[in-house]
Amino acid sequence: SQKIEQNSEALNIQEGKTATLTCNYTNYSPAYLQWYRQDPGRGPVFLLLIRENEKEKRKERLKVTFDTTLKQSLFHITASQPADSATYLCAPSTPGGSYIPTFGRGTSLIVHP
């Protein structure tokens, strides 16, 4: 069956450093992959979408890579700030005609001042 894996442990980093979050998926090949941010008690907020034919996507301090051979996506936040502290969810598209995103359990990022 399809499986999405994100680091279950919280990632603690110092302000100004680059945070790197990992998303691994198994047993399928998503057509695209999305990353969302979720704060406690709120709905997820879309950050970036990368397609299977794209290696890398950037938006301001955010960068996503997509390695279809390794079946892995990396999400980077450069010059991290305490306000970046949140849970980050990886959402590869499911196979089949509808391509609805399926969410990983997320990685909690804590940026210390």
Added chain:
Amino acid sequence: DTEVTQTPKHLVMGMTNKKSLKCEQHMGHRAMYWYKQKAKKPPELMFVYSYEKLSINESVPSRFSPECPNSSLLNLHLHALQPEDSALYLCASSLRTGDSPLHFGNGTRLTVT
């Protein structure tokens, strides 16, 4: 504030009650979704509407009944729920199904007593 509005924000209901959750968007999106999220778990897909027609039902128990009266509104009717149904219910919309990012509301926190 998000562009997807969910009401109510909080709901407490008994197991014999009937209640409804409401979701509204005015972005012209033609796909709308219901997700369920338990604490420290990822959002789980329940239903997808595409052009006001139910396109996906993820084997959700019949005590949850979705309705899409028009392209801007999505309801979730609840009846005879169980305490284990207590969760955050998230509504989302997207331009279409497939590779369109999801826009989430902030959810309805449901407690079943």
